[in-house]
Amino acid sequence: MEEISKSPVSDVPTLADVAARAGVSTATVSRCLNTPDRVTEKTLKTVMDAVNHLGYAPNYSARALAAGRTNMIGAIIPTMENAIFARGIQAFQEELQKNGCTLLVASSSYRQDLEEEQIRTLTARGADALLLIGYQRDPQIYEFLKKRKIPAVLTWASEPSQNFLSVGFDxxxxxxxxxxxxxxxxxxxxxxxxxxxxxxxxxxxxxxxxxxxxxxxxxxxxxxxxxxxxxxxxxxxxxxxxxxxxxxxxxxxxxxxxxxxxxxxxxxxxxxxxxxxxxxxxxxxxxxxxxxxxxxxxxxxVPHRRMGQLAARALIEALHGRSPESVELPTEVRHRNTL
Amino acid sequence: MEEISKSPVSDVPTLADVAARAGVSTATVSRCLNTPDRVTEKTLKTVMDAVNHLGYAPNYSARALAAGRTNMIGAIIPTMENAIFARGIQAFQEELQKNGCTLLVASSSYRQDLEEEQIRTLTARGADALLLIGYQRDPQIYEFLKKRKIPAVLTWASEPSQNFLSVGFDxxxxxxxxxxxxxxxxxxxxxxxxxxxxxxxxxxxxxxxxxxxxxxxxxxxxxxxxxxxxxxxxxxxxxxxxxxxxxxxxxxxxxxxxxxxxxxxxxxxxxxxxxxxxxxxxxxxxxxxxxxxxxxxxxxxVPHRRMGQLAARALIEALHGRSPESVELPTEVRHRNTL
Incomplete structure (x- = not known):
């Protein structure tokens, strides 16, 4: 892996810069960013004007360290080039977005070794939870996820042992x-x-x-x-x-x-x-x-969009400490003209 | 945005746990993870066995803070459901992966207000650089990216003013x-x-x-x-x-x-x-x-795959502090049977 260095970040605007420009305390800036419903309209406008003027963005890396979570959810799919994955993942992402989560995506080109590498990479990058396709993989991967306390949802299949959370079809x-x-x-x-x-x-x-x-x-x-x-x-x-x-x-x-x-x-x-x-x-x-x-x-x-949506909901439930149930979605033969 | 809390992370394995299990120093574990070519095969195996056994994953949040970079690159596309974006982004991701970068994806449903929100979100989540589609957007967004020193590449178009890095077509x-x-x-x-x-x-x-x-x-x-x-x-x-x-x-x-x-x-x-x-x-x-x-x-x-690949290379160049040139890719009329 090649290391990438960025130009010095010393003149990136800080929370203090925003507070100074808006003429408020840093605590007020934090409130505007995190709990905007607890500040007045006027304060919010002043602070957000300063945020936009300075190009300030909260440092999620620092936040993630403090909270032990990132609100980033990973998906590892065989390829985006098949319309079925693109459709399911689009619905998955829309549902995550509604819940304030960001999607991390990797594709494995249908290779199990690459998928394993990507599970470790996305986890290392801070993914709170993962969407995976199918259930067949080295048991050591499931052990890894369990030890790291990373909820995973298996999709595009119904996991036969029922030992893992799945949102899929038979x-x-x-x-x-x-x-x-x-x-x-x-x-x-x-x-x-x-x-x-x-x-x-x-x-x-x-x-x-x-x-x-x-x-x-x-x-x-x-x-x-x-x-x-x-x-x-x-x-x-x-x-x-x-x-x-x-x-x-x-x-x-x-x-x-x-x-x-x-x-x-x-x-x-x-x-x-x-x-x-x-x-x-x-x-x-x-x-x-x-x-x-x-x-x-x-x-x-196959109800791909519904599957993506329900998979997102299941992971969000799991991240809230609840125990979502696996879902098996119905499929349906569509008779057209080739049989 | 709803806050998501994770279960306590105190029993997540640390670098010290890996070092203890492998019977080496934490510095050696770091070398195995970051510069595996500088350790012996035997040490590498011992340490990686411990890494796998414990389910250890390096903490990129802490690293990101220290290094001022995350190696995460964001892409904001109108929708994954159109095969052309899926294809271009698949190639983009493959090229990023070769360079040790992870893809963050968001889709805007062709809405400019959503795209702006997602640019701020992905940046806040630590995206080092962004791929965007087209060039028409509020000038304040370009100002924001400039202030935050986030390189962006505009794709699926050739930016007419030539003021921004673009890898696209006319x-x-x-x-x-x-x-x-x-x-x-x-x-x-x-x-x-x-x-x-x-x-x-x-x-x-x-x-x-x-x-x-x-x-x-x-x-x-x-x-x-x-x-x-x-x-x-x-x-x-x-x-x-x-x-x-x-x-x-x-x-x-x-x-x-x-x-x-x-x-x-x-x-x-x-x-x-x-x-x-x-x-x-x-x-x-x-x-x-x-x-x-x-x-x-x-x-x-339209050479979608080539565009995705070259866009990734341009961003990686930019993150290395070099100044990549914009690329205009040729398109070609394909005569079939409808004209």
């Missing part, structure tokens, strides 16, 4: 519901394009959901043709081509998210296959791409 | 180029769906770019039919319907971004209009929606 159940509909349409040879199931618990549970539906329908789960790849339109195209060029091409391809499904749709068009007559394709998430796609996607709707 | 020039192509195809009755031009400098410059192209072609800029609305697919649909139900419906509708353009495309399909034969539609940004759209969009490609 990926297995959601995908099982969609897979049951796929099988109900008569499909027996099924393909699946998934993210890495070894490191991504959401991806693994979605595949397990398809297996569960197959079992219930008397199909052999082993016959599910799974291609694992990173989430992108291009990768969805390549994986779909791979599935279709196999010995026993599937009649339905269930994708781990809408981005992969849009790639599959594009590849199907390139191969001259009609969707859903020649091959059915499904997504997961219900982002804008899903309904804007050339053939509007049948997919699973 | 919205007027980019849209003028596209409008010239639209006029070159024979269009004389042109519509425009734009975000609020009074508060959004990027939106205003894009409209000005169309006017400039019209002037160059001998068309009367006043004849441009502008509908202003917030960026969303639904609003794009409604604005397109409004333009088409006027007395003199345009033969080409230029949209302020791809999201609005996708809305326009959907509305055109609903009205039974063929694109581009009955009406041409153009976008701006070149996000995934643009090429996934039912008719792939002719749009302006």
């Amino acid at each position: 990926n297995r159940k959601a995908m099982k519901e969609l897979a049951t509909d796929v099988i109900g349409k008569g499909h027996r040879t099924i393909g699946c394009i998934s993210a890495d199931t070894a490191t991504n618990d959401r991806a693994r549970e979605r595949v397990e959901g398809i297996w569960a539906a197959m079992r219930d329908a008397g199909l052999e789960p082993d016959t599910l043709q799974v291609v694992e790849t990173a989430y992108s339109i291009e990768n969805g195209e390549a994986a779909f081509q791979q599935l279709m060029s196999g010995a026993n091409p599937p009649t339905a391809v269930m994708c781990g998210n809408d981005v992969l499904a849009v790639g599959a749709l594009r590849a199907a068009a390139d191969l001259g296959l009609k969707v859903p007559d020649d091959v059915a394709i499904t997504g997961f998430d219900n982002i804008e791409l899903a309904f804007v796609a050339p053939v509007p996607l049948t997919t699973v709707h | 919205n007027r020039k980019a849209m003028k180029e596209l409008a010239t192509d639209v006029i070159g195809k024979g269009h004389r009755t042109i519509g425009c769906i734009s975000a609020d031009t009074a508060t959004n400098d990027r939106a205003r410059e894009r409209v000005e770019g169309i006017w400039a192209a019209m002037r160059d072609a001998g068309l009367e800029p006043d004849t441009l039919q502008v509908v202003e609305t917030a960026y969303s697919i639904e609003n794009g649909e409604a604005a397109f319907q409004q333009l088409m139900s006027g007395a003199n419906p345009p033969t080409a509708v230029m949209c302020g971004n791809d999201v609005l353009a996708v809305g326009a495309l959907r509305a055109a399909a609903d009205l039974g209009l063929k694109v581009p034969d009955d009406v041409a539609i153009t976008g701006f940004d070149n996000i995934e929606l643009a090429f996934v759209a039912p008719v792939p969009l002719t749009t302006v490609h």
Whole structure:
């Protein structure tokens, strides 16, 4: 880590400078900044004019040391480039903001080692609490958070052991519901394009959901043709081509998210296959791409904004010393034109 | 702002606890944490084992006070829900991370008053530097940043006075180029769906770019039919319907971004209009929606990732006391099927 030095800060305005300019005591300035409802309108205006004129800002580092808190809450997400994380985190931030908290964000590029490093970094930077995605990680990380007394909320999943606070949804159940509909349409040879199931618990549970539906329908789960790849339109195209060029091409391809499904749709068009007559394709998430796609996607709707909002509320509860309950949000299959 | 209290922090492990457990001096622990290359592998392992076992994390609040810096850099964006900001900020964060800096994010919902409040909040929380979108804001904010010695980089635009550090692109020039192509195809009755031009400098410059192209072609800029609305697919649909139900419906509708353009495309399909034969539609940004759209969009490609990366580098330069130069990135018209 490279050290960054700032120019000398000696002429940065202080509380005393503000007090001098406003002609009041430093205690009055503090009151204006911290409990403005306890000062008169006139004093508040005089002091805030001085604050603005001098460009004064309270020193939260000093405050944080004194109070043992920073009102900064960290979120570590795989990437901001997927609309679902952007949407959930936007709602999370709006709710934090209403409660006087600031969001610290880091992204891990879906790498567990990077996520661990970022958990330590955000904690070291003073994050009071953390939002994390999924539940699968080194138990030592949970130990670390416990020892540091940092509340964490797990999102985008329902933590199966119920040992941790989570605000999410059941990926297995959601995908099982969609897979049951796929099988109900008569499909027996099924393909699946998934993210890495070894490191991504959401991806693994979605595949397990398809297996569960197959079992219930008397199909052999082993016959599910799974291609694992990173989430992108291009990768969805390549994986779909791979599935279709196999010995026993599937009649339905269930994708781990809408981005992969849009790639599959594009590849199907390139191969001259009609969707859903020649091959059915499904997504997961219900982002804008899903309904804007050339053939509007049948997919699973996930309440991302609601999840972000409730996750923020849970962390704020925890920071107030209360014990928020985990929340499992319902998902819903959205039937459009690809199944 | 509601105050949040944390549970007592007295049993949070200290540097001395780590030193005691590892059987080394506190100075050695500091070296392991700050300059690990200056200690032996063996010492590093012993100390880091103790750090991990105890769940110790260095206290950046105390460090920040001592060093006058936090290595935290703030970004205030209109919303994370637009893919272009998510993409640019993801690249910005990746570059910051490489340089040992953490990202603080706030979003302003395109509201200038909220942005101003967030500039003060992030600064108060210890942001060493800020990324801002566009250049149009109360001059008093620039004064505040100057007095606080907080470097700021303006992005998504080229700041016209060249008085501020900016890493962006020329919205007027980019849209003028596209409008010239639209006029070159024979269009004389042109519509425009734009975000609020009074508060959004990027939106205003894009409209000005169309006017400039019209002037160059001998068309009367006043004849441009502008509908202003917030960026969303639904609003794009409604604005397109409004333009088409006027007395003199345009033969080409230029949209302020791809999201609005996708809305326009959907509305055109609903009205039974063929694109581009009955009406041409153009976008701006070149996000995934643009090429996934039912008719792939002719749009302006903006190098969002590159912009985020270079903006991070500029701020890091500034924090090192150097004077980075502003950068104007090239944009490029992408011809697809809607013009």
